[in-house]
């Protein structure tokens with residue numbers, strides 16, 4: 219049994235919360251006392267139906283306003299898979315929350331209200347999916363019950379969306395007509411939509427191949443923590459603890475420590491204290507090296523045959539996440555996995571309109587939710603790949619030195 | 635097909651170990667809040683793996699309400715010794731005396747609320763800048779929205795509106811003096827994941843997780859262990875039942891479930907077939923208001 223992380227996207231009232239509630243409810247992942255609470259919360263409703271959206275709208279402010287403000291994580295399991303759902307808000311002012319939820323997702327469900335078709339929000343969410351390189355897309359055309367389960371309408375929306383997908387280069391797209399409210403094509407195939415010959419949503423989620431999403435070709439590893447027990451038996455033990463970002467490492471592999479550029483080889487590999495012959499992404503491992511080299515947190519260990527870029531200047535695409543705008547000339551900490559360096563943002567070339575992908579001139583400071591192309595200069599070198607190539611080694615955050623807030627999501631060496 | 639494939643428990647484990655290592659690297663004085671329950675026992679196991687063959691580089695901190703199950707305390711001492719970790723225990727009893735706090739009243743007087751005082755005093759005493767907690771996001775709706783690295787102000791308060799965005803696997807633990815961070819390495823685990831992992835890794839647990847005979851009183855459909863802390867009413871009947879616990883907290887605020895499950899396999903089968911979620915079944919104080927957890931978290935509760 220493996221794991222699938224997905225995010226639901228759609229604009230307000232497209233039915234995200236209802237869909238998630240329905241998935242949990244119909245796959246029997248809601249339990250009696252949670253149901254009781256739900257019924258209690260729903261008592262005041264005129265129609266007396268339980269409101270599945272209340273299952274996910276957790277914070278009081280959200281219940282009061284009836285909208286989803288922050289990313290909420292939900293879990294459910296079927297005999298085939300464990301699922302982690304990020305339920306993120308859809309308004310444009312919550313783009314940062316959506317990016318947060320999308321950053322770890324293998325799959326995105328883009329909801330479209332069948333009555334409205336492809337709208338600006340659909341486009342924005344698809345753009346975010348393409349920027350963050352989410353490998354799998356499901357376009358769920360919801361509220362089919364409100365359009366008489368019309369096949370023509372569905373087909374037209376599919377044609378419209380295919381245009382969007384093509385312009386963004388989105389791959390692996392699956393279209394499913396659903397009614398989240400009534401449960402059509404969610405867990406079981408709907409009899410009312412007998413013209414649709416694809417899978418129900420849950421079956422698709424259970425069967426979509428995600429293991430190939432892991433890059434096993436390029437070996438990347440960053441040191442998080444140096445283990446030095448310094449006890450009598452382990453006097454000389456020096457283990458470099460970290461996560462395999464991508465690729466595979468084997469005992470005996472010739473490796474290079476970056477940014478220093480020193481060559482050595484792997485003498486021993488451990489997972490959870492047990493010796494192993496090889497390790498692979500995304501395991502958390504400990505590497506021991508043949509030579510005594512000065513290595514600390516944030517240094518990279520890569521196979522000598524396949525070396526990433528080392529530079530203290532990098533072109534980036536950056537989404538601003540903070541209420542306080544970017545202050546050009548101010549220093550920010552850049553955190554690239556475990557490597558923390560001071561940095562400054564230079565040459566803001568253009569702003570990307572997240573609704574249209576148009577490049578626009580930047581006037582004034584970069585503000586909340588804006589996506590810009592820029593150059594970042596760092597006080598010491600970064601060892602990185604382009605986000606397109608190895609996302610785990612091509613992403614970083616900026617941290618405000620004075621407030622300590624996370625203020626930007628950074629993608630290295632972007633194409634657009 | 636591929637040998638390079640992790641199952642879901644291995645993926646969760648890898649993520650949690652990564653988080654533990656970030657904590658050890660980013661903070662000067664972290665501590666693991668050890669409640670004695672299966673979640674914190676699992677955390678200790680993960681921490682051990684994260685730093686092997688070295689020792690866990692932070693102490694285990696136990697806030698002792700004085701209403702603990704003796705079996706849980708005994709297990710706590712055994713475990714700390716087994717993994718070679720430092721154990722720091724602080725008693726709510728002492729805080730009540732020092733700060734002249736009012737003892738909780740009622741039939742099942744729970745010191746759950748008062749723990750917060752002792753915890754904040756302990757953080758102050760040791761100048762902890764990070765407390766690792768075993769909360770899971772599947773436990774409760776407010777928790778579902780909390781970050782893995784969750785910044786608390788000087789008063790230990792959580793502000794849900796000011797959460798830092800948390801992207802990819804990059805954790806920002808930078809704080810100002812006086813603030814601290816609560817880190818939840820098992821955020822993405824569910825109750826069943828924990829049990830399956832305990833089985834896969836053969837992790838030892840205190841005996842009260844398995845079926846045993848115990849004197850209990852029935853209260854609003856829940857079974858509460860008979861102990862010196864429970865104030866009986868005239869019409870209460872103390873009965874003997876075969877029970878086990880799904881969570882281990884205070885004797886006064888954790889209810890037992892009737893069960894004959896005496897092995898891990900039995901327990902897991904019971905959980906799979908059960909229809910009541912963990913918090914609802916066993917937390918006596920949670921039913922009060924829907925926003926109870928959100929309020930408590932804002933006030934510095936774990």
Ligand SMILES: Nc1nc2c(ncn2[C@@H]2O[C@H](COP(=O)(O)OP(=O)(O)O)[C@@H](O)[C@H]2O)c(=O)[nH]1
Nearest residue numbers: 230231232233234235236271360361397398399
């Ligand atoms: N008729 C119909 N109504 C739906 C459907 N899905 C959601 N809704 C309704 O649309 C409204 C908004 O749903 P909600 O899940 O809160 O949307 P969100 O804002 O995307 O989370 C609610 O009144 C739902 O009951 C559907 O498939 N059919």
Ligand SMILES: [Mg+2]
Nearest residue numbers: 234235285286
């Ligand atoms: Mg919603």
